[in-house]
Amino acid sequence: QQQVKQSPQSLIVQKGGISIINCAYENTAFDYFPWYQQFPGKGPALLIAIRPDVSEKKEGRFTISFNKSAKQFSLHIMDSQPGDSATYFCAARRYSTLTFGKGTMLLVSP
């Protein structure tokens, strides 16, 4: 049973555009929702994270929107750049355990 569902699987966005990745979760016991960025050959790196008592968090060009009633959250990348091309994972944490989505491969075309 997949507890965190992520879409789309892949995404192509033009430079300067907005990239949007969506995630949905099932377990209401999750208490922390991070997004990770992973480049080929590297481990995931924390991008931005949110707690369920907050509906939106913004850090630079990256924004998380969180809808607790719908059990959904999304990552928005504003002014997308070619350097943002990577795989993005949403995750949800219960106790100390992270459950990841399957990832979204983002390609930002020049």
Add this chain to the structure above:
Amino acid sequence: ETGVTQSPTHLIKTRGQQVTLRCSSQSGHNTVSWYQQALGQGPQFIFQYYREEENGRGNFPPRFSGLQFPNYSSELNVNALELDDSALYLCASSPGQGNEQFFGPGTRLTVL
């Protein structure tokens, strides 16, 4: 400050063999988690160690085992390797349970 390091970078084994992967946690971090990332998938939680004790385990068989040492470095051992064990194995450390996890670069294991 040194981040999380893992060794070796790559490893090739044959089915039925045993393997040991190593992780050095970030300075000041006493909690280490291990994840398996199959190709094209998100990382899956294997287990976590906190102060040398196993503190949570995912849906992995007993042939996956681990250790944490007094300096908080950790080992992941996999016995009786199967083809499906081929994956990137990630180690993450954190300054205590429930805190942010910082990932290492991973060890790429190929089982032939």
